[in-house]
Amino acid sequence: MKGGLILALLLCLAFSTPLAYGLEKGLLRSLGIQELRQEAPDFTLINPDGKKISLSDYKGKVVILHIWATWCKPCKEEFPLFEKVYQRFKDKDVIFLPIAIDPKAGRPEIDAFAKKLGVSFSVYLAKEGDITDRYWTWGVPATYFIDKKGWIAGRAIGPRDWASDSINNLINALLEEK
Numbered sequence: 001m002k003g004g005l006i007l008a009l010l011l012c013l014a015f016s017t018p019l020a021y022g023l024e025k026g027l028l029r030s031l032g033i034q035e036l037r038q039e040a041p042d043f044t045l046i047n048p049d050g051k052k053i054s055l056s057d058y059k060g061k062v063v064i065l066h067i068w069a070t071w072c073k074p075c076k077e078e079f080p081l082f083e084k085v086y087q088r089f090k091d092k093d094v095i096f097l098p099i100a101i102d103p104k105a106g107r108p109e110i111d112a113f114a115k116k117l118g119v120s121f122s123v124y125l126a127k128e129g130d131i132t133d134r135y136w137t138w139g140v141p142a143t144y145f146i147d148k149k150g151w152i153a154g155r156a157i158g159p160r161d162w163a164s165d166s167i168n169n170l171i172n173a174l175l176e177e178k
Helices: 002-016 025-030 073-089 107-116 165-176
Strands: 034-039 044-046 052-054 062-068 094-100 142-146 151-157
Touching: 025 034, 025 165, 062 073, 062 165, 073 094, 073 165, 094 107, 142 165
Parallel strands: 062 094
Antiparallel strands: 034 151, 044 052, 062 142, 142 151
16 A cells, blocks of 8 residues: 555656756647757758858747658648747747758748748758758657757657647746746
């Protein structure tokens, strides 16, 4: 009896204890997001204005690194929802970096794709930087949630309902980190 009680308490602690960066494991788990506790590898990209940027430029901000492709049907379906979350957080310390991995598409095709889907955020090309050397994924879409200290809190593989309260809660939790 006593051993069962101790085991139950330990399990409760394991599932409700904040991670090193303060997020509750249950929040990530409920969203189907793989918990990662590792420093986010820096990378460089070229923004739509032709300026070189890097992840380290955004230290102190929450970064949502979203890897996608124009040929990906779920990516097309979730872009309007991604626009909603972008609109909700664009005036806060959240940076959205949707990065296309299309090997043959250029800037005009990527920009036209985003415009056709009605998004107002900038899109980036993986081939205009070194991100694929540092971030590997099973497929697209894949999204990395990077906290303000530059650590990867988690990785989501597959589409998400970006307009959901759960995603908003996750982003808010990352914003509240000290």
